[in-house]
Amino acid sequence: MGDVALTTPALIAIAAKYSNIQLTVVTRGNFAPFFYNIPNLNVLGINLKRYKGIMGIWKLYKDIAKLGPYEHVIDLHGSVRSRLISYFFKWKGVPFEKIIKGRKEKLQQTRKYNKKLNKLPHTVDRYLNVFKKAGFDAPIRKGPWLNVDGESKIYAKDYLKSIGIDKKAGQWFGFAPFAGHALKEWSFANCKKLTEILLEEFPDCNIFLFGGKDEAAQMEILRDGQKRINIVQGGSLGIRGELGIMDRMDLMIGMDSSNVHIAALLKKPVIGIYGTTHPISGFGPFAQEDSGVLQVDLACRPCSIYGNTKCWRGDHACMEMIDPLDVVRRIRFLQNVNTLW
Structure with a gap:
């Protein structure tokens, strides 16, 4: 849940700078309140129990595609599910960018011996870098970054x-x-x-x-x-x-x-x-x-x-x-x- 909430500073930054684009966030339905009142942003709240297995992921892709057309897919999760959905979109001609989680560097930090304790980018910065790779670069806005309606x-x-x-x-x-x-x-x-x-x-x-x-x-x-x-x-x-x-x-x-x-x-x-x-x-x-x-x-x-x-x-x-x-x-x-x- 924390990882999902941390997407909001990045989404607010993109929505503020690129007011002419429409964003669609796909997430669990109960996480939708994190995204209320972000301009030009729709939330597709899903119940993952409806999308089990490969056929379930294909069905989820089709349900997302119905809300399109899309110009870019931004994968902020980096899971097997999100990557498969991204490749389905690429197969239909929609480019995608995915998050770089820095797994190698994190392994070097958490191993028992010979740790490398370099400070890694904050998760919010990693989210912003995915948008940047897609051609959408934006600075962080002043908080708060969650809207309480x-x-x-x-x-x-x-x-x-x-x-x-x-x-x-x-x-x-x-x-x-x-x-x-x-x-x-x-x-x-x-x-x-x-x-x-x-x-x-x-x-x-x-x-x-x-x-x-x-x-x-x-x-x-x-x-x-x-x-x-x-x-x-x-x-x-x-x-x-x-x-x-x-x-x-x-x-x-x-x-x-x-x-x-x-x-x-x-x-x-x-x-x-x-x-x-x-x-x-x-x-x-x-x-x-x-x-x-x-x-x-x-x-x-x-x-x-x-x-x-x-x-x-x-x-x-x-x-x-x-x-x-x-x-x-x-x-x-x-x-x-x-x-x-």
Whole structure:
């Protein structure tokens, strides 16, 4: 989901510079809210369950082609599915360009020995480079890069009312303690300690825990009956409602996960806790790759691009060496630098 959201700065840049072209984005239907209010952009929201196997990909190509004709195909995914669709279009005379993911360089970063830790292009820059190869070069526009429309705000307002919050008061901290892979997550003990420290250090704050349906029980333990801790369960809100709530946060804390990337695209100050992964691989919080990352220097980092691996040391030190008080210190730093609240 984070990779999809990160396409928006590139799409906004292209739409702003080339106002005479029409863009069609093909993505999962539930990701459509990321692209609302981008000029001259249509979204084809699909259900991938309808397009299984080679024949399913052929059917998807035909469904996309019906919305044409197209002059270019821009493959920002680089998957087997997207490449096959691109070749189908090429067979019909439509040129395509595909993303260069830098897999070789990323492998050199994540191998156990003789790492090469050169900073790689951010994912957003890789997206823009695909358009550039197709003849469409454009500079990044000033954020925010996600649009929160009126309906999203209504969803958020209704949800907040349902949990007993009628209006905003004090500081609102979002906290997303989960990630797609366990190795990218802080220990539950540190997450619990952080919520306790935040309540103590910031007496006027409200904490909003972001997570999915499967994490509801863990979020209840983190809340521990505290009135100033609230649960935002994404499954019941949808992306549109969750965007509306996240847009009201003063700060977002999380792992290297979609929530941190989305908050950064909303131009909210973020604190991303990075361990297994590393922002030099191109997945730092957009436009906050320095101030928005909390990490420690270890020779074994990074050991993975996505977090789907095992800890070579066996102690998860890259995450566990980060103390909850480090998060508090970073919050105060951001307050002083940006005079945010």
